[in-house]
Amino acid sequence: MVLEKRLEYGFNGYKVPPTPRAARSVRRRCLFKSKAGNRQLRAFDLLATVAGKILLDTGRSPPSVDTSSGREQQEVVVTSVEKEEKNEAEPFEEKSSDPDCYERNFLFTELVSEAPNLKICSNELACAQNDVISRPTSGITTSDCSEKVGSADQLVDDDCKLRLGISSPTVDFESSDCRVSAKCGSEDEGRKQIDNASANNKNLTIRNRNGMHSSGHPEAWDRKPSALISSVDSVKFPFCSNHTPGSLPVIRDCKKLVTRDDDEKSSELNDPSTGNKACRPPSRVGDHGTRKLLASKHFKVTLDLKDDEHYNADTERCNYLNRKGNFKCERSMRDYPFKKRKLYDCSSGSNSDEGIDSDGICVVENGTNEGERDSSPTPLRGEHASFPSGNPQVKLKIKSFRVPELFIDIPETATVGCLKRTVMKAVNGLLGGGICVGVLLQGKKIRDDNKTLLQTGISLDNKVDTLGFTLEPSITQAPIQSCPEDRSRQFVHDSQPRARYPPTPSITHNAVQQGNGDTTPDLPGISFKNFKESDYDSAPSPPDMSLQKTATETKALVPIPATKPDALAVVPLRTLKRSESAQRRIRRPFTVAEVEALVQAVEKLGTGRWRDVKLRAFENAKHRTYVDLKDKWKTLVHTARISPQQRRGEPVPQELLDRVLTAHAYWSQQQPRQHFKSQPNTCLLL
DNA sequence: TTTAGGG
DNA sequence: CCCTAAA
DSSP states (O other): OEEEEEEEEETTOOOOSSSHHHHHHHHHHHHHHHHSOHHHHHHHHHHHTOOOEEEEEOSSSOOOOOOSOHHHHHHHHHHHHHHHHHHOSSOOOOOTTOTTSEEEOBEEEOOOOOHHHHHHHHHHHHHOTTOEEEOOOOSSSOOOOTTSBSOHHHHHHHOOEEEOOEEEOOOEEEOSSOEEEOOOOOHHHHHHHHHHHHSOHHHHHHHHHTTTTTTTOGGGGGOOOOOEEEEEEOBOBSOOTTOOGGGOOOOOSOEEEOOOOOOTTTHHHHOHHHHHHHTOSSOOTTTSOOOOOOSEEEEEEEOOOSOOOOOOTTEEEEEEEOSSSEEEEEEEOOOOOTTTOOOOOSSOGGGGGGGGGSOEEEEEOSSOHHHHHHHOSSTTTTHHHHOOTTOOOOEEEEEEEEOOOEEEEEETTSBHHHHHHHHHHHHHHHHTSOEEEEEEETTEEOOOTTSBHHHHTTTSHHHHTTEEEEEEEOGGGHHHHHOHHHHHHHHHHHSOOTTTSOOOOOOOTTSOOOOOOOSOOOSSOOOGGGSOHHHHHSOOOOHHHHHHHHHHHHHHHOOOOOOOHHHHHOOOHHHHHHHHSOOOOOOOOOOHHHHHHHHHHHHHHOTTOHHHHHHHHOTTOTTOOHHHHHHHHHHHHHHHHSOGGGOOSSOOOHHHHHHHHHHHHHHHHHGGGGGTOOOSOOOOOO
16 A cells, blocks of 8 residues: 655644743753854754644645644653653664765745845855855746855845755664665666666565565565655755854745756756765665565655656665665655746745645744744735844744655554654654654544554555644754754764765856857857856846835745644645646746847757757856747747737837748748758858 | 647 | 647
8 A cells, every 4th residue: 555645844833832841942042042142043943943743644634633732742752752762672873874865955945135134144155065056036936056056155146045955864773663774775776676666565565575585584574564665855954964053044034945946957966976876885785685565554655845746867766675674765866857847836825825835934033933933924024124134133934844755664563653763764864853753643643652553543545644743852852952053063964965065166157158169150149158147047137026026926935824733734735736836937028139149040040949049049048948949939920920019028129020030931941951951051041 | 858839 | 938749
């Protein structure tokens, strides 16, 4: 049985008043505040907020509310976990030997508008090697960010988006009745396993039963409990792995958590090969033979990605099997191709009713995390005006975020405790630890960790839909919270690296343009390749638009209803999907100059070679795809044919339109013969 | 991935 | 601009 689930990490769960823990946390915060500066405090708050809810939902189940009190929940969970850990031969120690296995990359999309913050942003970010800062492209149509790596200066100039990446450690643990380990094998191995990984679990089971790999461990056949986790996607976290607490980026306005919009050049961030190497280590694949899966329930926990996009070729999946159980880790480095790049609206006007499901990161200014939640449902509004220019302090509050996918295969006979641990492990792998997982079924907390999934009914198909998980602060989190510094370092350790996130001063768009490789130096050609990409890649920010736009987007980005944490927890999958729908790219009317460049390129290259046209004239205008150019040509032809009165938008010089018609006519006629005379330099016109 | 077209 | 069938 494969269950697809979505986990929504709600970070509202840090309810303060009732629980002793919360009280302690507040005290710790005050203590910390007295010791550290406000900057550090922000980090503290950020970490402290990591205590929300995580729920599974299929989209059909209505929001289930945990009926038990917060205090009860926490205590129960904590104690149960403690108990479990005592019983475990090997507690859940993370062996971050393989930091890459779970990848986390959270993104902030951000519009920073006020000068006082800029400096701080840049300074802070300069320390964060993992950061990728992109240009002020529209918050919605994030275009290629990857090329601009770690250039703080750019941020100063036109900061807009921050990308903070972090990687989490490998999960590798075992317990008495459930053993899990996650590693990534070599690329080859990973690829080899793709079939299995992508196939349904049934196949996997069958394969295992056939014992293809089990010769070495026949006894494994009798192992009952087996846990299998598969697939952990890349997630984007708003943390950077090696920044100091004080270096938390100052985020203004509302942040939208966006998926990585990787594109052609994102290798700095997410180079598959690099990643593979990073997780290549001691591969156990094959070493331990295969276990058979006995009556396993396969929980595919989808901590989703907001995109429906499927894994692409860069997906890496690894299967791991170890002695006591079956564990499979599929890791996927997800790339979001330029064309498919999609951002997710937290709750735009059109779907503001879905605000809950959105990934929201809000900025809370001049207020404590604890107190602010209820009072500021939409902290974003009016922030511009109210922001004290002299005080750069900004507090972050993460309302919620989504995490890619977790596939959990677990036997029916596994206990709830095992399920918790499995999920917890995976989640902690993503979040860096310190989180306990509770299990909710139909809104009710399952407290008995010793029951099996079968006994609790979790394994029943109809029940599993109401299965949920809560994320709760782990007691082990305490030292972390009181010691942000250490925590920060831990992040550095857990997450990885510099190898993968080299402080590449590399490509910035200010880089000198390379020779265009175009061997046919034509007329004083108009080529947009010689324009700084920023000119075109950035959001069209006409003076009259920018502010308004910012406001609009800001509004669209966040407003997460001030819902009670419990209610917030469950998010219908359907809603998620809808809100995940692609964001339409922002409209960027062609300028006359662009039109001219296009016309000239087409005159030379002809229609039907849009890629070449793109390369020739718009190489550095990332936002103009060859499809765009083709479309533009199409409209140009149309425009040229209609009467001037019917034309709209910025008027295109008639001269250009004439050339359009001429070129179009020429190349239309030329097409048939093109085969024969594909003379390179045919500037047949003119 | 590109091209070609419809929406 | 988006989406996609085809190549």
